[in-house]
């Protein structure tokens with residue numbers, strides 16, 4: 001089914017719940033030919049690999065985002081030219097309860113093994129629901145097409161992590177192809193119990209070759225080295241280049257980071273709010289061999305730069321809500 005609403009368009013089954021944004025009138029300036037009229041901003045609900053529910057967001061200039069309800073997992077982000085900006089493993093397993101290798105896993109309520117849960121918590125292993133009429137955000141995405149997803153704990157989840165929460169994730173594809181992810185996590189414990197958690201948007205970026213990559217914004221900062229029992233060091237370089245295994249949690253990082261790919265002549269920026277830390281991870285050759293869903297050469301074409309809150313766990317009182325935003329932009333001059 002295809003529903004036309006103003007000049008935003010929704011495509012999908014009859015009883016589905018979808019949120020949508022209206023495209024304000026000024027976007028008509030981008031319509032220069034009859035073909036452009038067919039390019040409407042849209043959200044499509046469809047089936048992905050292994051029949052898993054998948055959403056496709058499309059913008060009028062051609063950018064797209066694909067999201068699996070399993071994990072609220074963004075698996076693809078393409079710019080206006082159709083170029084893929086995220087890495088997805090050639091061996092990714094699209095079969096619950098295995099998390100999808102690549103794209104943007106949501107790491108909640110526990111980063112790595114920093115707590116009693118399985119590594120990286122359970123949000124990436126749960127099927128999220130789509131939400132209609134979600135709580136209004138303070139600022140509406142301008143010209144963006146978006147979906148609102150929701151995760152609440154099941155009784156099984158409460159057995160392993162005894163805290164009630166409502167996790168609302170808005171995924172927005174901006175007019176210029178920016179990918180904006182807004183997380184709002186509310187403590188809904190009824191017994192006034194506070195909880196704490198660690199969090200990451202585990203962004204896997206696609207790169208031409210890892211040896212071409214520079215990560216900017218982390219120079220001279222302190223980091224915890226995950227390969228050395230999280231010993232604290234201070235980065236000596238201004239710009240991070242990678243030529244062996246790296247697995248670090250950089251602490252108190254700036255609000256803006258950049259990933260430069262010299263060969264692709266591509267720059268991706270990460271702007272983040274409420275996310276002080278940044279993980280940089282590449283398993284390199286040896287460690288890759290221990291990861292079943294990563295191809296032997298995949299490490300060459302990926303770098304994970306993760307906007308996160310790890311160094312100081314987030315503490316939420318009952319009734320309180322935490323908000324964290326990341327905006328990914330392809331700022332390459334095309």
Ligand SMILES: O=P(O)(O)OC[C@H]1O[C@H](O)[C@H](O)[C@@H](O)[C@@H]1O
Nearest residue numbers: 112119120226247248279281304
């Ligand atoms: O294999 P996963 O559980 O998906 O974790 C993949 C990687 O995620 C993060 O980047 C951690 O810092 C790494 O230590 C971990 O190896």
